[in-house]
Amino acid sequence: MSGEFDLIERHFRRPATNGQDAVLLGIGDDCALLRTQPGQQLAISSDMLVEGRHFLPGTDPARLGHKALAVNLSDLAAMGARPLGFTLALSLPEIDDAWLAGFSQGLRALANEHGCPLVGGDTTRGPLNICITVFGEVAHGQALRRDAAQPGDDIWISGRTGEARLALEALLGHEWARQAACDQLPTLRQRLEAPQPRLALGRALAGLAHAAIDLSDGLVGDLGHILGRSGRGARLDTGQMPVAPALARLPPDRRWQCLLAGGDDYELLFTAATVHRERVEQAARITGTPVTRIGEITSVPGLVIVDAHGQTLQGRFGGYDHFG
Amino acid sequence: MSGEFDLIERHFRRPATNGQDAVLLGIGDDCALLRTQPGQQLAISSDMLVEGRHFLPGTDPARLGHKALAVNLSDLAAMGARPLGFTLALSLPEIDDAWLAGFSQGLRALANEHGCPLVGGDTTRGPLNICITVFGEVAHGQALRRDAAQPGDDIWISGRTGEARLALEALLGHEWARQAACDQLPTLRQRLEAPQPRLALGRALAGLAHAAIDLSDGLVGDLGHILGRSGRGARLDTGQMPVAPALARLPPDRRWQCLLAGGDDYELLFTAATVHRERVEQAARITGTPVTRIGEITSVPGLVIVDAHGQTLQGRFGGYDHFG
Numbered sequence: 001m002s003g004e005f006d007l008i009e010r011h012f013r014r015p016a017t018n019g020q021d022a023v024l025l026g027i028g029d030d031c032a033l034l035r036t037q038p039g040q041q042l043a044i045s046s047d048m049l050v051e052g053r054h055f056l057p058g059t060d061p062a063r064l065g066h067k068a069l070a071v072n073l074s075d076l077a078a079m080g081a082r083p084l085g086f087t088l089a090l091s092l093p094e095i096d097d098a099w100l101a102g103f104s105q106g107l108r109a110l111a112n113e114h115g116c117p118l119v120g121g122d123t124t125r126g127p128l129n130i131c132i133t134v135f136g137e138v139a140h141g142q143a144l145r146r147d148a149a150q151p152g153d154d155i156w157i158s159g160r161t162g163e164a165r166l167a168l169e170a171l172l173g174h175e176w177a178r179q180a181a182c183d184q185l186p187t188l189r190q191r192l193e194a195p196q197p198r199l200a201l202g203r204a205l206a207g208l209a210h211a212a213i214d215l216s217d218g219l220v221g222d223l224g225h226i227l228g229r230s231g232r233g234a235r236l237d238t239g240q241m242p243v244a245p246a247l248a249r250l251p252p253d254r255r256w257q258c259l260l261a262g263g264d265d266y267e268l269l270f271t272a273a274t275v276h277r278e279r280v281e282q283a284a285r286i287t288g289t290p291v292t293r294i295g296e297i298t299s300v301p302g303l304v305i306v307d308a309h310g311q312t313l314q315g316r317f318g319g320y321d322h323f324g
Numbered sequence: 325m326s327g328e329f330d331l332i333e334r335h336f337r338r339p340a341t342n343g344q345d346a347v348l349l350g351i352g353d354d355c356a357l358l359r360t361q362p363g364q365q366l367a368i369s370s371d372m373l374v375e376g377r378h379f380l381p382g383t384d385p386a387r388l389g390h391k392a393l394a395v396n397l398s399d400l401a402a403m404g405a406r407p408l409g410f411t412l413a414l415s416l417p418e419i420d421d422a423w424l425a426g427f428s429q430g431l432r433a434l435a436n437e438h439g440c441p442l443v444g445g446d447t448t449r450g451p452l453n454i455c456i457t458v459f460g461e462v463a464h465g466q467a468l469r470r471d472a473a474q475p476g477d478d479i480w481i482s483g484r485t486g487e488a489r490l491a492l493e494a495l496l497g498h499e500w501a502r503q504a505a506c507d508q509l510p511t512l513r514q515r516l517e518a519p520q521p522r523l524a525l526g527r528a529l530a531g532l533a534h535a536a537i538d539l540s541d542g543l544v545g546d547l548g549h550i551l552g553r554s555g556r557g558a559r560l561d562t563g564q565m566p567v568a569p570a571l572a573r574l575p576p577d578r579r580w581q582c583l584l585a586g587g588d589d590y591e592l593l594f595t596a597a598t599v600h601r602e603r604v605e606q607a608a609r610i611t612g613t614p615v616t617r618i619g620e621i622t623s624v625p626g627l628v629i630v631d632a633h634g635q636t637l638q639g640r641f642g643g644y645d646h647f648g
Binding site: 024025028029030031032033034035036038041042043044045046047048050051052053054075076078079081087088089090091119120121122123124125126127129131133135136138140143145146147212213214229 | 348349353354355357358359360365367368369370371374375376378400403405411412413414415443444445446447448449450453455459460462464469470471536537538553
């Protein structure tokens with residue numbers, strides 16, 4: 001951690017603690033010091049957000065602070081891990097106190113909500129770039145890995161997909177999206193700019209579900225990661241998928257693009273044995289998270305997507321590529 | 325970790341292991357999974373490098389890969405920690421295979437040397453930005469913290485300072501620096517572009533030295549961090565400081581600027597009780613690292629810098645500010 005820390009000190013420094021006293025040393029030394037509990041593994045994820053690619057120029061800084069941490073917490077959720085803390089590396093074109101105040105406020109509110117303090121980082125001058133690395137812990141052998149899907153598993157999703165993409169298309173000025181969004185744009189925009197990481201559900205699924213992933217690039221693309229790493233296939237029954245009212249107003253091809261390849265959903269996609277349906281539904285109830293069964297894992301590789309009438313759905317749903 | 329991982333996969337993916345099998349799960353899932361040994365604390369540092377600020381445009385990519393990891397490993401060294409692994413988040417203006425091959429080669433060579441595998445990260449398109457977060461472990465209570473300097477402690481440095489700064493000034497075309505660098509520029513440039521983190525020394529000092537910091541922003545500025553956090557002062561005897569031949573050719577004011585406020589040295593500055601002088605020198609011998617006593621910690625706050633004749637040295641040596 002470099003010496004340009006006055007900025008971080010001024011805007012970000014707060015007593016760095018969480019419920020379990022995992023943080024032994026926070027901001028201000030060469031390293032932060034954390035301790036994990038016996039029997040726990042450390043889960044780590046790092047994401048970089050660039051203006052114009054991951055967020056629109058002029059995005060409200062508080063929402064940006066929220067989102068930058070949320071996308072990382074979502075990765076912890078997808079492993080079934082409990083947050084311990086995070087580091088922030090920030091490159092800024094200029095020192096803008098109002099922007100920093102908003103950004104740090106949004107970041108801190110979400111960090112406090114999930115007991116995940118800022119423990120260190122770096123600031124420098126340069127094009128706007130936000131890199132967060134988050135640390136969590138999960139009991140040995142209970143992490144929800146992408147390679148653990150089993151044939152016959154149910155495929156579940158939390159919440160519903162597609163609203164963030166519809167909001168993005170509307171904000172980019174596309175008429176079809178603006179018409180469908182209609183008076184719901186503020187709510188849809190909330191889904192795009194202030195996603196809620198599914199941490200409580202993820203922890204409740206640790207040791208219960210088999211495989212899990214968080215939906216950042218689009219449902220089909222992300223499911224593909226599970227299938228690829230597990231060496232399995234899947235049948236996806238889109239007739240079961242929950243559809244937000246605004247998406248129901250879209251023509252079918254647009255609707256499927258948003259639902260299946262929208263990106264930025266930050267919901268959990270997970271697989272679990274059919275014998276555990278009740279336990280999954282109980283985990284969902286206890287954590288207040290809606291979940292829906294939308295398909296099953298098959299032993300033969302390949303993905304079959306069918307509509308409500310059992311007809312195979314045509315189209316490319318490869319997801320959103322941040323290097324596209 | 326996002327879905328644009330083909331890049332990382334292609335250039336960076338290797339079996340992620342280190343000597344102690346700390347890595348349970350590497351690149352390719354929502355999170356990496358690490359395990360720390362019982363009785364160990366986790367040390368974490370994150371640094372962001374931006375083109376034009378931390379390195380010159382056109383810097384050899386292999387050296388840049390080396391340096392990006394080296395500055396983070398140097399933070400682990402300054403805590404007395406042993407490396408476990410690191411994450412890389414990389415923003416690139418375009419996919420340049422030759423650049424990526426060089427960068428990953430430089431990164432991997434240093435990572436392998438220190439048993440510190442890449443365990444995950446993120447890639448995206450954007451202005452060139454390199455953010456590395458490194459993880460290490462150090463025995464409970466043995467970390468070398470900035471706040472632990474005691475009155476009467478000797479102040480030590482490893483190696484010598486100022487060469488990286490002289491190289492930078494010469495590369496920027498300043499005549500005074502080019503004349504002093506003379507035929508030594510390749511060696512000096514090595515100090516700037518390929519610093520060697522003092523990990524072996526740092527580990528040998530854990531539980532022996534009191535306070536430590538790595539010299540990234542300049543000796544006086546970095547010593548100031550120890551003094552500030554320890555609530556102590558210091559007397560620095562510049563007559564004791566090792567001076568590289570090229571720096572000896574500089575006029576005194578330039579020489580002191582390079583030695584005391586040069587930055588990018590990545591040497592360790594540490595304090596230890598006078599009774600431990602022999603043990604410190606033994607640690608230095610065992611790890612093959614030159615060390616020099618250059619002053620002492622005082623109970624009265626403030627920094628007094630004297631020359632070889634005991635005269636107080638005038639000048640501002642505040643170090644290099646990456647947000648300046």
